[in-house]
Amino acid sequence: MSFFNKMLASVGIGSAKVDTKLESDKVMPGSEVRGIVEIQGGNTEQHISDIYLTLNTTYIKESDDKKVNVTGQIERYHITEAFTLNANERREIPFSFILPLDTPLSYGRTKVWLATGLDIKNAVDPTDKDYITVIPNELVNAVLHAVSNLGFRMREVECEQAPHRLRKRLPFIQEFEFVPISGSFRGRLDELEIVFFPVSLNQTEILMQVDRKARGLGGFLSEALSMDESNLRLMIHQSDIPNLQQKLQSVIAQYS
Template identity: 60%
Template sequence: MSFFNKVLASFGIGGAKVDTKLEKSEYIAGEVMRGKVEVYGGNLEQQIDSIYLTVYTTYIRESDDRKYTDIAPVKKYKVNDPFTIGANETKIIPFSIDLPVETPITIGNTRVWVSTGLDIKNAADPEDKDYIGVRPSKLANQILEVVEQLGFRLRKAECEQASKRIRNQYPFVQEFEFIPTSGVYRGRLDELEIVFLSQSEQSAELLIQVDRKARGFGGFLAEALEMDESHIRLSITTQDLPYLQEKFNQVISKHL
């Protein structure tokens, strides 16, 4: 192969390309993702050091009273060991990986995708991007359903930059903002916010903000000073599911 073609390949021209094909386009957080990576050789033989799949999400970051959309990796996986792909050769590599249970739900403006990259020595690394839909895990879904059963309606859901106070392994948290539309909390609360601080298949750590409705001058003063808000940390496990609605009722009622 000519020197000129080697130079072009180093810039990604005429080099190997990659295409990931997922088994489906929508997953439940925590589910196993299956698919295959197809690698197409270019104009010359190349050494592929690794193939990596990275799950990314978007989140909102505020700076100087302005909002920006940032991206953050949720998980990175190495698919294979080094190999050589010949000119015009095709290699198909199946994979099976776990989608982290803490992957944000794709609701509102939140996006999640799988990025595939080839690590090629002395060459531009080709990439592929596949957007996926993510539904809540079984436990998270039951938590959100119980909140709705208490008479709340989801008004907004967004991935936001996590403050230093609540930051865990990710720079973001997903916040769900509910308003009471029926039941005992209508007229007594302005809103209820739920943040998933951490999750596993068996448990979830929540931060709940109860925003009481202002009553009279004292209430409006408290609202202006944000004294009408209560923040509660709550741990939920699968053992709580039979009486989850009662548990939420007790927690919210204490902060009315």
């Protein structure tokens, strides 16, 4: 009977099951994620070689002149050393880790999830998938509010494959695209694109692309040659929050 159970477990029938439970599914980059991994033993004893968590998202990548969605791993965490799980045994393994500062935020189409995996020799490895909501910290939130107060509406947010000049630790960047619907930039800009490159909890670098609106013959020529776009970098610190809207307005106005 034991041999029969092992044969079944090797194809996933009556094997161990895993379920990850988070203390909170809403978290901001740089903060602690805590939870437990619950493992329920199957019909037979099994040797667990490894338990790991991977933090993932999807991003758009160009392949053979086509845009495809691929999974990008943000980080991987080793949870425990190898052990033997007895038949029908139940274990709870606590874990905690700091969510990386460069984790994309849950805006637009961006989805972030935690995948739990068990490595079991000669068996189908059980997995679990838990989505989390990644919210901006105070500094990034202040930037988004300032841009909104300047009359811009968030149109689209996507993770895209990063060009080599912008590639950091991850192979992708998260791009926030805004359009002016009111205020002084309406009629002067087509769109504003922002990418955040966090330096610390209190500091972030911002890459902005200002897309000017074509005006007259010369303007349309500039647009056709992509000369209507200006790229600028700006370092923002926590101390900038009280005057952030004025600072962004001044910078954007120089290129509009």
